Amino acid sequence: MADNKSHLPPEIVEIILSNLSVKCLYRFKSVSKSWNTIIRDPVFIQNHIQKSKHSNSHNLFLTRAMSSTSSIRFSVVEFDDEKFQTLPVVIEAPFGCGLVLCFCDGILLLTNRSYQRLVLWNPSTRTAEKLWHRNGCSKASFGLCRDPNTDDFKVVVADWYHYSVYSCKKKSWIMMKKEYEIEYTGLGFNPRSTSPKGVCVDGVSYWVWSRPTTVTKIVYYDPRDDKFKFLRLPENVDRCKIIYLVNVRGSLGMYCNFCKVQIWTKENGVSSKELIRVEYKMPFWFSLKLCSVRNKIVFHENKDRLIIYNPCEK
Amino acid sequence: MAAETGTPTTLTLKSNDDELFSVAESAAILSVTIRNMVEDGCAGGVIPLDNVDGKTLASVITYMNGISAIPADEEKKKSYRDKFLSDKDFETLADMVLAANYLNMSCLMDAVSAKIAQVMEKKSVGWVRRKFGIENDYTPEEEAAVKEEHKWTFEGVETDDDN
Numbered sequence: 001m002a003d004n005k006s007h008l009p010p011e012i013v014e015i016i017l018s019n020l021s022v023k024c025l026y027r028f029k030s031v032s033k034s035w036n037t038i039i040r041d042p043v044f045i046q047n048h049i050q051k052s053k054h055s056n057s058h059n060l061f062l063t064r065a066m067s068s069t070s071s072i073r074f075s076v077v078e079f080d081d082e083k084f085q086t087l088p089v090v091i092e093a094p095f096g097c098g099l100v101l102c103f104c105d106g107i108l109l110l111t112n113r114s115y116q117r118l119v120l121w122n123p124s125t126r127t128a129e130k131l132w133h134r135n136g137c138s139k140a141s142f143g144l145c146r147d148p149n150t151d152d153f154k155v156v157v158a159d160w161y162h163y164s165v166y167s168c169k170k171k172s173w174i175m176m177k178k179e180y181e182i183e184y185t186g187l188g189f190n191p192r193s194t195s196p197k198g199v200c201v202d203g204v205s206y207w208v209w210s211r212p213t214t215v216t217k218i219v220y221y222d223p224r225d226d227k228f229k230f231l232r233l234p235e236n237v238d239r240c241k242i243i244y245l246v247n248v249r250g251s252l253g254m255y256c257n258f259c260k261v262q263i264w265t266k267e268n269g270v271s272s273k274e275l276i277r278v279e280y281k282m283p284f285w286f287s288l289k290l291c292s293v294r295n296k297i298v299f300h301e302n303k304d305r306l307i308i309y310n311p312c313e314k
Numbered sequence: 315m316a317a318e319t320g321t322p323t324t325l326t327l328k329s330n331d332d333e334l335f336s337v338a339e340s341a342a343i344l345s346v347t348i349r350n351m352v353e354d355g356c357a358g359g360v361i362p363l364d365n366v367d368g369k370t371l372a373s374v375i376t377y378m379n380g381i382s383a384i385p386a387d388e389e390k391k392k393s394y395r396d397k398f399l400s401d402k403d404f405e406t407l408a409d410m411v412l413a414a415n416y417l418n419m420s421c422l423m424d425a426v427s428a429k430i431a432q433v434m435e436k437k438s439v440g441w442v443r444r445k446f447g448i449e450n451d452y453t454p455e456e457e458a459a460v461k462e463e464h465k466w467t468f469e470g471v472e473t474d475d476d477n
Binding site for chain 1: 331334354408411412415423427428430431432434435439442443446447448451452460461464466467468470471
């Protein structure tokens with residue numbers, strides 16, 4: 001057995017470890033003190049997060065699991081070979097909060113029916129943080145964003161006439177404003193449907209803001225300067241149409257699918273405000289949901305049918 | 315360049331246990347270490363590779379020849395790497411990661427370290443200690459505390475008796 005031992009230098013061990021899953025890394029903290037030190041190192045953690053983002057493994061989804069007991073559980077679904085497969089993993093929702101409000105970089109914002117008890121949850125590490133809001137926010141819009149300069153996660157709760165922001169670094173609500181600084185935003189109390197869910201792209205949270213009588217706009221919250229801003233819509237969009245936002249491989253995508261599907265994506269960096277149209281039209285007459293997996297775009301056409309589109313192949 | 319003269323240049327590599335290998339220069343320069351030697355004009359005679367044994371070097375050369383025969387198609391290269399590493403055991407992979415590091419071959423380095431990680435994914439803490447030759451420096455109390463903290467990560471781990 002002694003001959004089998006391989007004495008790999010620490011820098012190579014670190015490279016190997018950076019390929020492991022979070023679950024596996026947490027287990028191997030028990031290997032030795034030096035391994036624990038490597039795995040806990042903030043630089044190692046940052047590298048691991050970056051590596052996971054750039055790896056082509058964006059094919060795992062969380063879904064509410066059917067459970068016979070009263071507890072709320074999630075199961076993990078893998079998308080591979082053009083179909084979904086449920087993995088043998090069941091994760092219990094933290095603090096009984098099973099409603100997903102929004103997500104950003106693997107972190108989910110959850111709540112229960114009260115809309116007052118909010119939980120930030122990282123399913124990869126099975127860690128959760130409770131935060132209570134002063135009011136019930138059942139009509140508010142929620143968003144999660146990450147300030148790239150300070151690496152601070154922020155929770156944005158935008159209600160009709162006020163909004164509040166929670167900073168994870170400061171572990172407190174850093175803002176409770178009665179008014180919006182830009183023209184009346186009023187993200188909360190959206191009469192068309194339930195309030196829009198924030199879509200997090202590149203650390204910024206975006207919402208579609210629409211009224212039946214007025215035009216559709218895209219509002220975003222920039223965590224760098226803590227301000228709400230508007231994003232200009234592309235030129236030739238029918239402004240009365242319902243639009244949806246989506247994170248397409250780390251860029252903001254926008255689509256509307258009334259009779260035909262049109263997808264636009266925006267180049268990264270908040271400074272570029274133009275949405276650039278990169279795709280085509282497809283003749284579909286169904287209401288589609290869309291997400292991107294690896295280099296493909298997956299349309300979820302109610303129930304079981306999926307349409308997969310590979311932009312490289314057309 | 316070799317292609318212009320019509321006869322491909324061949325290099326002779328020597329392992330640390332004195333085995334000699336011939337390899338086409340065009341394949342060998344996948345190693346930045348070897349490429350630097352060639353560029354510095356030190357590749358005229360035999361290139362000694364003091365940190366790589368014959369068995370590992372033979373394997374690395376198989377890889378060099380295989381991967382350089384594939385045209386620029388990342389998908390095909392990836393499937394070649396997967397196939398090349400699929401039957402290697404942990405000890406071989408550990409030797410190869412050291413060789414890839416010494417030879418400065420980033421594509422092989424990335425592939426082998428990812429493969430080792432894949433092998434480790436469901437292994438126990440004891441398996442890792444044995445294979446990496448690591449001494450457990452925790453006291454029993456400390457170890458129990460670390461394990462308790464991340465109890466859920468021990469679900470679905472393979473039993474320990476395999477190699």
